[in-house]
Each structure stands twice: as C-alpha cells, then as structure tokens.
Amino acid sequence: MDKDTLKPSVNFPKVVIIGGGFGGIQLTKSLKHKEVSILMLDRHNYHTFQPLLYQVATGGLEADSIAFPLRKIFKGQKNFLFRNADVETIVPERKVIVTSVGEYAYDYLVIATGSDSNYFGSKDLEHFTMPMKTIPESLNLRSMILQNLEESLVEKDPTNKAALLNFVIAGGGPTGVEMAGSIAELKKHVLKKDYPELDINTLNIYLVEGSPEVLGPMSKKSQLGAKEFLEEMGVTVLLNTRVTSYDGEKLVLSTNQEIYTKNVLWSAGVRGVMPDGIPMDKFVRGGRVKVDEYNRVDGYTDIFAIGDVAAMSTDGYQNGHPGVAPVAMQQGRLLSKNLIRLLNKEPLVPFKYKDKGSMATIGRNKAVVDIGKIHFQGIFAWFVWMFVHLMSLVGYRNRIIVLVNWVWSYxxxxxxxRLIIRPFNRESMTEKTDNK
Amino acid sequence: MDKDTLKPSVNFPKVVIIGGGFGGIQLTKSLKHKEVSILMLDRHNYHTFQPLLYQVATGGLEADSIAFPLRKIFKGQKNFLFRNADVETIVPERKVIVTSVGEYAYDYLVIATGSDSNYFGSKDLEHFTMPMKTIPESLNLRSMILQNLEESLVEKDPTNKAALLNFVIAGGGPTGVEMAGSIAELKKHVLKKDYPELDINTLNIYLVEGSPEVLGPMSKKSQLGAKEFLEEMGVTVLLNTRVTSYDGEKLVLSTNQEIYTKNVLWSAGVRGVMPDGIPMDKFVRGGRVKVDEYNRVDGYTDIFAIGDVAAMSTDGYQNGHPGVAPVAMQQGRLLSKNLIRLLNKEPLVPFKYKDKGSMATIGRNKAVVDIGKIHFQGIFAWFVWMFVHLMSLVGYRNRIIVLVNWVWSYxxxxxxxRLIIRPFNRESMTEKTDNK
Known part of the structure; x- marks a missing residue:
C-alpha cells in the first residue's frame, strides 16, 4: 500500500475482486452506482473471451479481437479502480491481500480467479503438451502448429516427419472438439493450398477422450452428432482412451497404441487457480474452494469465491457447477445483490443456476445445440452458435471485427x-511460463 | 539440401530471393509465368507492412492486420517455393547459400533483406532503447508503454514516476513524427479516460532530431507544417539535438539537457541487413551494399541487391535512394525484366527512380503531402494518406479490418x-532478441 497512489472513495466498504473474467466483470458492473469502493486486480490488463481461444490458435481470429481492456469496460464507473498485478497471498487475519505491486486492504474479498489446465500431477504432460487457457497460450499453439508444418517440409526422417504432421488433442470436451474440427478445416481449406509440396493426407488428427463419449455434459444426440461430424471431417476419435505418457515425441495411449507426434494439445482437465492463504482443508477435487449457497468460502464471512474456482454442492450439483461463463456471470450478479443485502443487514438469497443450454461448434455449418430437452444440429445450430458468441463478446469493435473475419472466412x-508472430521455443520455455 | 523435399521446376534457372519485403514480393509477382524456378526465404512466414507499425505500437491496429502470410500471396504461382529460414552465409564460389534449414543452390541470387535499426555502435542505446522495425518489436513497444503507465500508478518516488511518464522519440523522420503524434493522441483521447487517477499533464512527449528540421527529405512546407502540428498536439520538438547517452533511466542530450525516462523509441537511423559472405569492401556507409545501375552487387554478375540494402550511386542519388517501399518495388519490377533479358542475352535496362511523392501523418485530420512541387496539408492530406496506405496493404481482408478500425477510431x-498480450521484460531480453 505504501507506493500506491490509490485513493478509495472515502468511507465506502472496500470490495476487492481478484480476476477480470466473466464473474468478476459481471459483479463489478452490477455494483455500479452502489456505495462500495471496488478494486479489481488481474495479471492481465484485459478480459479474455475464452470460448473463442481455439479460433486464435488456428488462425481464424486476431488475438486482439477476443480480448478487451479491463479499464475500458469500466470507463466512467466512479467506484472502480484497477491494478494490473499478480495476487500472491490472502491474509484473512489482517484482511489484506499481498500482490506484486503492494498490499491492499479489503472489507469484502471476492476470488474470481477462474481455472487453469490440470495435468493431474504429470510433469511430462505439463512440460510437453500445449495448454490453451490464455491468449499467449493460444498464440504459442498457433506458432507451434505453423512452425511444425514448415519444419515438416525440410525433414527427411520419416518418423520425425510423421511426428510433425500428427496432431493429438487430449480431452473431448467443447475445447477439444472445437479444436479438432478447426484443425481439420485448416487442413482441408488452407494448408492444401499453402503447402502445395506437402501431401496433405499425411496430416492426421486424433481426438482422445477417456469417457465413452465426447461433449460429456451434453445430450446423447449432441454427443453422437459431434462425433459423426468429426469423423466426416477426417478426425480419428478415440473414446474410452487416455493418454498414458508423452515424452515430447512418443505418445502412449491406455490402449497401448503409440503415436509419434510433436503436436499435443492438452484440454483434458482444469483446476481452480488460487492465491495462497486459504487453508488446504477448504479445497475439494480439482483445486476448487468450498463455498456455501451464497458463494461464501467455507469458514469465512468476508471472503467469497465465484465461477470456475468455486465449488458449491448445494443447488443439486454435488461436484460443483459446470465451469462455464453463465455460472460465473449469474453468481457475480447475485453476489452484487447479496453484498448490498449484507451491508443493509438483510437476509441473503441463495444461488440457483439457471441453465440456458449448451452448444459446441465442430466446423462450417456444423454445430450441436441443447436447450433444455430440445436438441438441434447442423447449419441452423451453427448460426445460433455464431450469434450467441458474437453477442457475448465485450465491445462493439470486437463484434464487428470478429463478424468481418467470420464472413470473410465463410x-x-x-x-x-496464420502468422508466426512470436516463434514458439519449448527449450527456452520462456514463452510458456512468462505469460501466465 | 539434404533433408529438404524441395523439387525445383526442372531445368529452369534457379532464382533465390532472400526476403519477403516490398522488393522481394514485387520481383516474385513479376516473375509469375516466367521460365524460372523461384525460391524465397524469409525469417518470418509473413510480409510486414512497415509503414503502419507505429499504429500497432500505439494500440490502433492488430498486428495481424498489417501482416500477410507469404505463402498466401503466391498461392497458385507454380514457379514459387517458400522456406521459412534464416540465411546465414552466401558462398559465391559455390553458388549456394547456407541457411538454418540447409543449403540451397542458386543461378541468380537476389538480396532483398531490407534494413534494421542503426545504433551507430552504441551498445547502451541498442540495449536500452526500443526499436520498431518488426511486428514483434512494435508489440514489445506497445507492452512497454502500457506496462510503464500501470507502474506509474503505484510508483511513489517522484523521479521514477516522471521517468515512467516521459516519452522520448529519437529521430524525426516519418517514423518518429508519426509515433510522437500517435502517443500525443493516445494521451489526449484514451489515457485520460483509462487512468482517471493519473494527472495526464505529467505525461510528456519529446521528439529529438539532430538536423534543423523534422521529415528531412520532404519540402520545407511539410517540415514546418509537421512541426506545427506536433507542437499543437503538445509534443516538445527538439531540433539540432542528438541523444548523447542513455543508461535506461537518464537520457543526456547534446544540449546537455537531461531527461529521466523509461520510454525511449529509437528511430534515428537504419542500416542494411546482410548475410555473411559478401566482402567488406563492397559495403558503403549504413551497411548498404554497392550495386550498379542494374542492381548487380559490385563485382558479381549473378548476385543482385534491391531495396533498402542496396546503394546505387547512379541515377542522381549519390548516397543511394531513400529507404522507402516505392524504390524497392520499382527495383523489384525492373529486375524481373532484366533477369529475363539476361536469360535471353539481351542488353539490360538501367534503373531510374520515379518519385511519386511522399507523405506523413501526424494525427487526426493532420497530415503533410508532397507530390512533385505540390504541397498540401491538413484534413484532405490526411484522407489521401489513409487512402494510399489502405490500398498499399496486401490482402482484401487486411484492408477491410484496417478500415473498420480506422472508422471506429475516428x-x-x-x-x-491497448492490450499487454506479452509483457515486455528487458532483463530477460528474450522478447527483444528472439524475434529477429
């Protein structure tokens, strides 16, 4: 606090929000005009629209069009301040957080830090596979794919050449399915023309999923529909199969199948991201923190958690809600009301998730949508998917740019x-670690 | 050549072009349908539209919209092949070049490698100032500006705080003028709203130029007009002044004035970029290589140089032509014809530069244009500048995206x-050096 020129609005209770994702943004917006003093901290100076990261990774969109400056979102909101910082530790006893730019006191603390890739303890998988949870990670993935294609042209050893042209996506959730489809389209429509000297049939795409179906939480129809779409597009879908080991070249599956590959995308699991300071016994599986029906962290009255990092076992979801944007946004909106109720000493309202449906896109004219009991798929589903995602983007400029790109690509x-703006270099690893 | 699957068109003479800038692209395009086998090498897989780099650095444009994949430009051109590689050495005796991906033989070699920042031997300036000749460098600059603004908010020491908010641009050519104007507009229209807790008047912009005027090669009217525009916009223009030293914090000028600053952009000089292998005595000042009126490198009949890297002292330009895109493009176009004449054993045609005029933009509605003896400035000049730059961009998609961004900003x-996608870290220096 010493070096900072921060001047919070006098006397208003200090609400500190860690993280500018879907939850943190919704909470902050809903607290506009309220008598609180908000401080938001994020390690990036922008909000990331994670559902479209796979299009950045596969050359369909510029990174800048799915990100939005956090300061700009809350421009003119008088009770809002922002600090671009890493939060290191929460000190509940002193009601402060320790960050890379100093300490900040809070009256109410909201942890909205989201999730990161989960390698289930494997150092090899963490080191050798590519995650895709942030914009820098997507850009690394884009660079790596394009660099490996270039390298395949000058590689004579057949095993190494095959490894450069084999793509494996671990995890058949929405990210994995969308990424597999997107690489298949890149292969069919772009790479064939860009690399006339490459036999495009030597490029293989594998989607590996541990459970008996892709798109786990969706309807049976969507699961089957997505699998069919993928197979039509030339993706090899391996169900009931897990990655057993990977050393950067040889990938071994639980079926004992071996694939030589230099391109492995890891989308097989996520875990909550959390600063130090909350005791270990407050966490459940997947690094999520236990919260009650008001999103209060177990054992605290002034610390809250919302979104991916929170595990609420009331509301019919024994293992917590799905890690999707609508949950985070709905929790953020409710928490803004509950914070005001708390200040007015009124009773709090418990969270009740309103599931508006889910969808995934596989490729051009190919998407699956579930809304309640209704399922549809194909071209209409694809347009619905595009419309919903376009409208969910923050900022009119971003919507226009994304629309122009989509229309252009269509x-x-x-x-x-498809530019290698920053070459990816696994050996130095700076690219991979510097950007978290 | 051993590992490469390159199969050049049988029997056609091998034309190897190093560099996919304005010159290399024009040459390759003009050789379409000719009986030559072209191999282009570039360390990037994309062409960079350098005149708009300053807009990437100041948050006006996405990097992807001023770059274009080289493979895509020549899609379908049957006599064209591309390799994404660094050229290390030219071996004229064996008629091969040595690259990071192997050796390639040539019948005719064209060096179109362009120019890089020139620090005139100062290691300090090279280490501590920011260049802006490539897209990664522009993105570093953008990150640095935004990071320093964020840091200024939590900095209490007044000297350090001032250093974070002082911007010095060394060199008053088009790049320096455009950058100074762009930062001034960022200050006025964006930063004031983004950083309500910052006293925007503490942000100072200096443009330092060694000669008695900015925009050296332009008309007196343009020089004075640009200076007036800059001063109106709050830029301190220091003429007849050079940077004497800079240690990362304290900048000393030739007038003995000292400025504490952490933001120094270096646009005070360029030098030719050249692989090893051409003898030292073939070079003139500024690292350019001597060429005759047919762009043949002095002493060779099969090695050519075009664009920024070439110094042609015939044609009325004692110190070589100005380092601008039209020179490179005109030389590329003529060389394509001369190569065919050479193959047909016809006499070559000497190069004659057709100067179509020059222009620079300072800010919104503020530009200066010289066409022959005609000078105009202001809003019409600004629209002319925009139109010419938009039309010069490679690719329709890029033009649409840039236009949308410009209309939006207007x-x-x-x-x-204004996103810090990759934080800039001078200490590690990886960002600065990895991307060349």
Whole structure:
C-alpha cells in the first residue's frame, strides 16, 4: 500500500475482486452506482473471451479481437479502480491481500480467479503438451502448429516427419472438439493450398477422450452428432482412451497404441487457480474452494469465491457447477445483490443456476445445440452458435471485427491470421511460463 | 539440401530471393509465368507492412492486420517455393547459400533483406532503447508503454514516476513524427479516460532530431507544417539535438539537457541487413551494399541487391535512394525484366527512380503531402494518406479490418488494441532478441 497512489472513495466498504473474467466483470458492473469502493486486480490488463481461444490458435481470429481492456469496460464507473498485478497471498487475519505491486486492504474479498489446465500431477504432460487457457497460450499453439508444418517440409526422417504432421488433442470436451474440427478445416481449406509440396493426407488428427463419449455434459444426440461430424471431417476419435505418457515425441495411449507426434494439445482437465492463504482443508477435487449457497468460502464471512474456482454442492450439483461463463456471470450478479443485502443487514438469497443450454461448434455449418430437452444440429445450430458468441463478446469493435473475419472466412474458405508472430521455443520455455 | 523435399521446376534457372519485403514480393509477382524456378526465404512466414507499425505500437491496429502470410500471396504461382529460414552465409564460389534449414543452390541470387535499426555502435542505446522495425518489436513497444503507465500508478518516488511518464522519440523522420503524434493522441483521447487517477499533464512527449528540421527529405512546407502540428498536439520538438547517452533511466542530450525516462523509441537511423559472405569492401556507409545501375552487387554478375540494402550511386542519388517501399518495388519490377533479358542475352535496362511523392501523418485530420512541387496539408492530406496506405496493404481482408478500425477510431476517439498480450521484460531480453 505504501507506493500506491490509490485513493478509495472515502468511507465506502472496500470490495476487492481478484480476476477480470466473466464473474468478476459481471459483479463489478452490477455494483455500479452502489456505495462500495471496488478494486479489481488481474495479471492481465484485459478480459479474455475464452470460448473463442481455439479460433486464435488456428488462425481464424486476431488475438486482439477476443480480448478487451479491463479499464475500458469500466470507463466512467466512479467506484472502480484497477491494478494490473499478480495476487500472491490472502491474509484473512489482517484482511489484506499481498500482490506484486503492494498490499491492499479489503472489507469484502471476492476470488474470481477462474481455472487453469490440470495435468493431474504429470510433469511430462505439463512440460510437453500445449495448454490453451490464455491468449499467449493460444498464440504459442498457433506458432507451434505453423512452425511444425514448415519444419515438416525440410525433414527427411520419416518418423520425425510423421511426428510433425500428427496432431493429438487430449480431452473431448467443447475445447477439444472445437479444436479438432478447426484443425481439420485448416487442413482441408488452407494448408492444401499453402503447402502445395506437402501431401496433405499425411496430416492426421486424433481426438482422445477417456469417457465413452465426447461433449460429456451434453445430450446423447449432441454427443453422437459431434462425433459423426468429426469423423466426416477426417478426425480419428478415440473414446474410452487416455493418454498414458508423452515424452515430447512418443505418445502412449491406455490402449497401448503409440503415436509419434510433436503436436499435443492438452484440454483434458482444469483446476481452480488460487492465491495462497486459504487453508488446504477448504479445497475439494480439482483445486476448487468450498463455498456455501451464497458463494461464501467455507469458514469465512468476508471472503467469497465465484465461477470456475468455486465449488458449491448445494443447488443439486454435488461436484460443483459446470465451469462455464453463465455460472460465473449469474453468481457475480447475485453476489452484487447479496453484498448490498449484507451491508443493509438483510437476509441473503441463495444461488440457483439457471441453465440456458449448451452448444459446441465442430466446423462450417456444423454445430450441436441443447436447450433444455430440445436438441438441434447442423447449419441452423451453427448460426445460433455464431450469434450467441458474437453477442457475448465485450465491445462493439470486437463484434464487428470478429463478424468481418467470420464472413470473410465463410466465403473465401480462408483464415487471415496464420502468422508466426512470436516463434514458439519449448527449450527456452520462456514463452510458456512468462505469460501466465 | 539434404533433408529438404524441395523439387525445383526442372531445368529452369534457379532464382533465390532472400526476403519477403516490398522488393522481394514485387520481383516474385513479376516473375509469375516466367521460365524460372523461384525460391524465397524469409525469417518470418509473413510480409510486414512497415509503414503502419507505429499504429500497432500505439494500440490502433492488430498486428495481424498489417501482416500477410507469404505463402498466401503466391498461392497458385507454380514457379514459387517458400522456406521459412534464416540465411546465414552466401558462398559465391559455390553458388549456394547456407541457411538454418540447409543449403540451397542458386543461378541468380537476389538480396532483398531490407534494413534494421542503426545504433551507430552504441551498445547502451541498442540495449536500452526500443526499436520498431518488426511486428514483434512494435508489440514489445506497445507492452512497454502500457506496462510503464500501470507502474506509474503505484510508483511513489517522484523521479521514477516522471521517468515512467516521459516519452522520448529519437529521430524525426516519418517514423518518429508519426509515433510522437500517435502517443500525443493516445494521451489526449484514451489515457485520460483509462487512468482517471493519473494527472495526464505529467505525461510528456519529446521528439529529438539532430538536423534543423523534422521529415528531412520532404519540402520545407511539410517540415514546418509537421512541426506545427506536433507542437499543437503538445509534443516538445527538439531540433539540432542528438541523444548523447542513455543508461535506461537518464537520457543526456547534446544540449546537455537531461531527461529521466523509461520510454525511449529509437528511430534515428537504419542500416542494411546482410548475410555473411559478401566482402567488406563492397559495403558503403549504413551497411548498404554497392550495386550498379542494374542492381548487380559490385563485382558479381549473378548476385543482385534491391531495396533498402542496396546503394546505387547512379541515377542522381549519390548516397543511394531513400529507404522507402516505392524504390524497392520499382527495383523489384525492373529486375524481373532484366533477369529475363539476361536469360535471353539481351542488353539490360538501367534503373531510374520515379518519385511519386511522399507523405506523413501526424494525427487526426493532420497530415503533410508532397507530390512533385505540390504541397498540401491538413484534413484532405490526411484522407489521401489513409487512402494510399489502405490500398498499399496486401490482402482484401487486411484492408477491410484496417478500415473498420480506422472508422471506429475516428468516431469513437478510441483505440481497440491497448492490450499487454506479452509483457515486455528487458532483463530477460528474450522478447527483444528472439524475434529477429
């Protein structure tokens, strides 16, 4: 606090929000005009629209069009301040947080830190596979894919050449399915023309999923529909199969199948991201923190957690709610009301998730949508998917740019952003670790 | 050549082009349908539209919209092959070049490698100032500016705080003028709203130029007009002044003035970029290589140089032509014809530069244009500048995206891309050096 020129609005209770994701943003917006003093901290100076990261990774969109400056979102909101910082420790006894730019006191603390890739303890998988939870990670993935294609042209050893052209996606959730489909389209429409000297049939795409179906939480129809779409597009879908080991070249599956590959995307699991300071016994599986029906962290009255990092076992979800944007946003909106109720000494309202449906896109004219008991798929589902995602983007400029790119790609079968802006270098690892 | 699957068109003479800038692209395009086998090498897989790098650095444009995949430019050109590689050495005796991905033989070699920042031997300036010749460098600059602004908010020491808010641009050529103007507009229209807790008047912008005027090669009217525009916008223009030393914090000028600053952009000089293998005595000042009126490198009949890296002293330009895109493009176009003449044993045609004029933009509605003896400035000049730059961009998608961004910025007074995608870290220096 010493070096900081921060001047919170006098006398208003200090609400400190860690994280500018879907939950933190909704909470902050809903607290506009309220008599609180908000401080938001994030390690990035922008909000990331995670559902479209796979399009950045596969050259369909610029990184800048799915990110939005956090300061800009709350421009003119008088009770809001932002600090671009890493939060290191929460000190509940002193009601402060320790960050990379100093200490900040709170009256109410909201942890909205989201989730990161979960390698289930495997150092090899963490080191050798590519995650895709942030914009820098997506750009690394884009660079790696394009670099390996370039390298395949000058590689004579057949095993190494095959490894450069085999793509394995571990995890058949929405991210894995969308990524597999997107690489299949890149192969069909772009790479064939870009690399005339490459036999495009030597490029293989595998989607590996441990459970008996892709898109776990969706309807049976969507699961089967997505699998069919993927197979039509030339993706090899391996169900009931897990990655057993990977050393950067040889990937071994639980079926004992071996794949030589230099391109492994890890989307097989996530875990909550959390600063130090909350005792270990407050956490459940997947690094999520136990919260009650008001999103209060177990054992505290002034610390809350919302979104991916929170595990609420009331409300009919024994293992916590799904890690999706609508949950985080609905929890953020309710928490803004509950914080005001708390200040007014009124009783709190418990959280009740309103599931509006789920969807995934596999490729051009190919998507699956579940809304309640209703299922549909194909071209109409694809347009619904695009409309919903376009409208969910923060900022009009971003919506226009994304729309222009989509329309362009639809008619030209092209992807505009297949540039290796920053070469990816696994050996130095700086790219991978510097950007968290 | 051993590992490479390269199969050049049988029997056609091998034309190897190093560099996919304005010159290399024009040459390759003009050789379409000719009976030559072209191999282009570039360390990036994309062409960079350098005149708009300053807009990437100041958050006005996405990097992807001013870059274009090289493979895509020549899609379908049967006599073209591309390799993404660094060229290390030219071996004229064996008629091969040695690259990071192997050796390639040539019948005719064209060096179109362009220019890089020139620090005139100062290691300090090279280490502590920021260059802006490539897309990664522009993104570093953007990150640094935004990081220093964030840091200034939590900095209490007044000297350090001032250093974070002082911006010095060394060199008053087009790049320096455009950058100074762009930061001034960022200050006025964006930062004031983004950082309500910052006293925006403490942010100072200096443009330092060694000669008696900015925009050296332009008309007196343009020089004075640009200076007036800059001063109107709050930029301190220091003429007849050079940077004497800079240690990362204290900048000393030739007038003995000292400025504490952490933001120094270096645009005070360029030098030719050249692989090893051409003898030292073939070079002139600024690292350019001597060429004759046919762009043949002095002493060779099969090695050519075009664009920034070439110094042609015929054609009325004693110190070589100006380092601008039209020179490179005109030389590329003529060389394509001369190569065919050479193959047909016809006499070559000497190069004659057709100067179509020059222009620079300072800010919204503020530009200067010289066409022959005609000078105009202001809003019409600004629209001319925009039109010419838009039309010069490679690719329709890029033009649409840039236009959308410009229209958006014009009406909203906003910049869409003020994101710190990759934090800049001078200490590790990986970001600065890895991307060359």
């Amino acid at each position: 008619f030209s079968y092209d992807r505009g952003s | 009406f909203s007074y906003d910049r869409g891309s």
